Amino acid sequence: MKQPKKIAMFGGSFNPIHNAHINLAAAFIKKLKLDKLLLIPTATPPHKSDSEMVSAEHRLNMCKLATEDIKKIDVSDIEIKREGKSYTVDTLKQLKEMYPESELYLITGADMFVTLLDWKDPEEIFSLATVCTVPRNDDDIEVLKEKEKQYNALGAKTVILDLKKSNISSSKIRKHIFNDESFSKFVDEKVEKYIYANYLFMDKSTINYDRFDKVLKARMSEKRYVHSFNVAVEAQKLAKKYGADVKKARLAGILHDITKETPGDEQLQIIENSGIILNDIESPSPKLWHAIAGAAFVRDVMGIDDEDVFNAIRYHTSGRANMSLLEKCVFIADFTGAERDYDGVEEMRELSEKSLEEAMAFGLSFSVADLAKRRLAIDPNSLACYNEVVLKTSKSYNKSK
Numbered sequence: 147m148k149q150p151k152k153i154a155m156f157g158g159s160f161n162p163i164h165n166a167h168i169n170l171a172a173a174f175i176k177k178l179k180l181d182k183l184l185l186i187p188t189a190t191p192p193h194k195s196d197s198e199m200v201s202a203e204h205r206l207n208m209c210k211l212a213t214e215d216i217k218k219i220d221v222s223d224i225e226i227k228r229e230g231k232s233y234t235v236d237t238l239k240q241l242k243e244m245y246p247e248s249e250l251y252l253i254t255g256a257d258m259f260v261t262l263l264d265w266k267d268p269e270e271i272f273s274l275a276t277v278c279t280v281p282r283n284d285d286d287i288e289v290l291k292e293k294e295k296q297y298n299a300l301g302a303k304t305v306i307l308d309l310k311k312s313n314i315s316s317s318k319i320r321k322h323i324f325n326d327e328s329f330s331k332f333v334d335e336k337v338e339k340y341i342y343a344n345y346l347f348m349d350k351s352t353i354n355y356d357r358f359d360k361v362l363k364a365r366m367s368e369k370r371y372v373h374s375f376n377v378a379v380e381a382q383k384l385a386k387k388y389g390a391d392v393k394k395a396r397l398a399g400i401l402h403d404i405t406k407e408t409p410g411d412e413q414l415q416i417i418e419n420s421g422i423i424l425n426d427i428e429s430p431s432p433k434l435w436h437a438i439a440g441a442a443f444v445r446d447v448m449g450i451d452d453e454d455v456f457n458a459i460r461y462h463t464s465g466r467a468n469m470s471l472l473e474k475c476v477f478i479a480d481f482t483g484a485e486r487d488y489d490g491v492e493e494m495r496e497l498s499e500k501s502l503e504e505a506m507a508f509g510l511s512f513s514v515a516d517l518a519k520r521r522l523a524i525d526p527n528s529l530a531c532y533n534e535v536v537l538k539t540s541k542s543y544n545k546s547k
């Protein structure tokens with residue numbers, strides 16, 4: 147493989163990566179005529195909480211999304227992969243091994259630049275790479291120049307690039323996100339979408355339907371979004387009629403299919419992260435995963451910890467015996483939302499006006515028969531639910547025949 151002549155490492159937590167990082171990288175690529183710039187996200191320090199610092203995997207993914215169209219920038223996981231605390235000198239040594247022919251540059255923030263002598267093995271850093279920085283504000287240029295002189299006297303090669311000041315910072319962006327304020331002008335569009343899709347940096351203690359809209363739209367097609375919205379409307383209507391909690395019906399309705407368009411392996415990962423173990427029927431039935439993964443995502447990633455909402459999402463496809471009122475409302479709403487137009491939907495809608503159990507018996511008799519016809523396994527929860535509602539409603543059903 148041809149070695150790049152000039153290569154720079156640009157480390158940071160990138161929590162999240164934003165436009166000023168990209169501008170800085172682009173400016174150094176131009177100024178130093180770099181062949182390659184490596185973005186190297188740091189590993190996650192163990193004491194950082196989730197809302198401050200998201201996982202290394204998320205930060206790495208965001209770096210990749212923000213730079214995938216920039217040819218000279220690559221993202222490296224060498225610090226994330228390394229066990230224990232990463233020192234810059236170790237990363238530089240590793241890069242030297244990987245690129246023995248290349249000239250190395252180290253790009254660092256002004257605050258880090260001034261403390262360089264406190265880093266591990268500063269003189270070795272100086273011997274391995276040219277150290278580059280940009281002033282943070284108008285006041286620190288003099289301080290940086292002072293430091294530069296000191297480092298040069300120790301044999302360091304340095305570059306201070308007087309880049310146009312930026313007032314973007316990751317912490318400012320995190321604050322915007324936490325306060326449900328727009329942050330689209332600070333980050334790449336794909337990064338913004340990723341943040342919503344993965345519910346990063348959000349205030350998990352508040353319910354905000356505008357925010358949920360953005361999360362849903364980042365995770366699903368317009369068609370599925372419309373379906374989710376309709377299920378929420380319908381679930382609320384049923385909840386009001388039958389005395390379930392209307393707010394929870396809206397919440398479970400809008401979020402019930404949140405992982406429906408998530409790839410199967412990611413759904414399984416969400417389920418595993420939540421400590422849920424799939425049974426013998428669920429495990430080989432991908433169609434059943436999204437309800438389980440959805441409930442887990444809503445509870446564990448979005449922080450909406452309500453048992454009834456969890457179960458309404460968890461059992462919205464299969465049903466189960468002894469469903470709560472809320473569970474029933476969401477289960478039926480999934481069949482009767484405004485955009486549904488299958489054969490029998492009108493009868494289902496009429497039944498749902500009369501009795502939740504009648505509507506469930508009607509819906510389940512279809513889905514159980516359909517599964518049997520296609521020789522697919524039937525979730526024991528569905529069978530239990532079917533038996534329960536059929537036994538409860540058989541008298542009135544037979545009378546009407």
Ligand SMILES: [Fe+2]
Pocket residue numbers: 402403406436437462463
């Ligand atoms: Fe669903």
Ligand SMILES: [Fe+2]
Pocket residue numbers: 373377402403480
């Ligand atoms: Fe659905």
